[in-house]
Amino acid sequence: MSNQPQFFSPLTQKEKIASDNISLELIDFLGKINVRLKEDDVQARDAVEKYLTYSLPKSAGEVTGNNETRVLWLGPNEYLLLSEDEKKDNVINGLREILSDLFCAIIDVSDYYLTMRLSGPKSIEVLTKACPLNFDQYLTKGNSCAQSYISKATVLIDRLSDDLVFDISVRWSFADYLWDWLADSSNEFIFSEK
Amino acid sequence: MFIINCPYCGERDQTEFTCHGEAHIARPDNPSEISDEEWGRYLFFRENPKGTHFERWTHDHGCRRWFNVMRDTVTDQIIKTYKMGEAKPEISNE
Structure with missing residues (x-):
């Protein structure tokens, strides 16, 4: 074995x-990343949007994305980010880096x-x-x-x-x-x- | 079918939700200083009105957020749902 x-x-x-x-x-094997930010934290939101190059969903049931990643609305302060399995670690590390000083939770739930x-x-x-x-x-x-x-x-x-x-x-x-x-x-x- | 309006998700079926008892009960700031009776009142005593009641609910199978519900215990009519932290609505005497 x-x-x-x-x-x-x-x-x-x-x-x-x-x-x-x-x-x-x-x-x-779909990469799934749970992202939680404070609801009113504009700075964290802007940082994530800049990293992803598109805006996060604003209202219930909204989905945004591009060819590489896709973000689903889970709650007013919670999103699910989908990506290819091989690329998820890059995304997680990237998000943790840009949000290092801000209140957030980036969890791999793949x-x-x-x-x-x-x-x-x-x-x-x-x-x-x-x-x-x-x-x-x-x-x-x-x-x-x-x-x-x-x-x-x-x-x-x-x-x-x-x-x-x-x-x-x-x-x-x-x-x-x-x-x-x-x-x-x-x-x-x-x-x-x- | 009984529909509940989640303040975050919108109108959803009742079976997606769970009720968690009376809302707007504040934990005493000084638990070590108050008497056992006062602590007991905070822990166990509830309003149980016939009519308008304020409750905490969760949207378990949806956004999983907590929110408050203003409900009539006689007719089961949900008068209002509102987010946690918002002020308790006035009870109208109509």
């Missing part, structure tokens, strides 16, 4: 779903959450089966996010584009359960020609 740490995802054994109506796939991508014309129908969010009011367009729960598992849903593509982040201990639940709920929309 090798002494090198082996990286694996708890969901690698799962069979992904790909059909015209609904698709479900695992987004492995391994705490797992992300699965649900897409297709029936995805909202699958979600509404057990998610109390009003999808006419929230997540109505691309680059928006909302936190809620799906069948008892607390989730963060990120709508990537105006097409129906949702990245669902869930605590890894709930991931197996949520995957099975989503797969089971999608079942009725998958038609096989036999």
Whole structure:
């Protein structure tokens, strides 16, 4: 046995779903950084925005970003920064450096959450089966996010584009359960020609 | 469905929230100087009104922030929600 740490995802054994109506796939090894700043600390906010080269989300459910990183609104003083897994350490070190004198918390939560991508014309129908969010009011367009729960598992849903593509982040201990639940709920929309 | 207006996220389903008892209870500044009875009053005694009640709630499955709710205990109507630290709203006698 090798002494090198082996990286694996708890969901690698799962069979992904790909059909015209609904698709479900695992987004492995996404860098996730929880950023907390004081709500009224303009200086810290400006420093982060300068580092990222775009502005932080200002209101609930807003998502901002560029080609490299993406920032989701989690609370009035809390954001989730997504990046490629290989680049996350650079981002963390960069943010810690520019915020070294300011009150903040930069936490790597990459391994705490797992992300699965649900897409297709029936995805909202699958979600509404057990998610109390009003999808006419929230997540109505691309680059928006909302936190809620799906069948008892607390989730963060990120709508990537105006097409129906949702990245669902869930605590890894709930991931197996949520995957099975989503797969089971999608079942009725998958038609096989036999 | 019972909708609660989170001061940060907006209107969400009741099942995303948890109630944590009465709001606006200030911890005494001088715990070592006050009597056991006064400390007991602070710890255990609550208003329990029939009518308007002020409560602390959290948006557990959303932004996870604490906020205050002004609720009628008879009709269950939520009259107002407001952020922590904001002043207690007046009770109207309508």
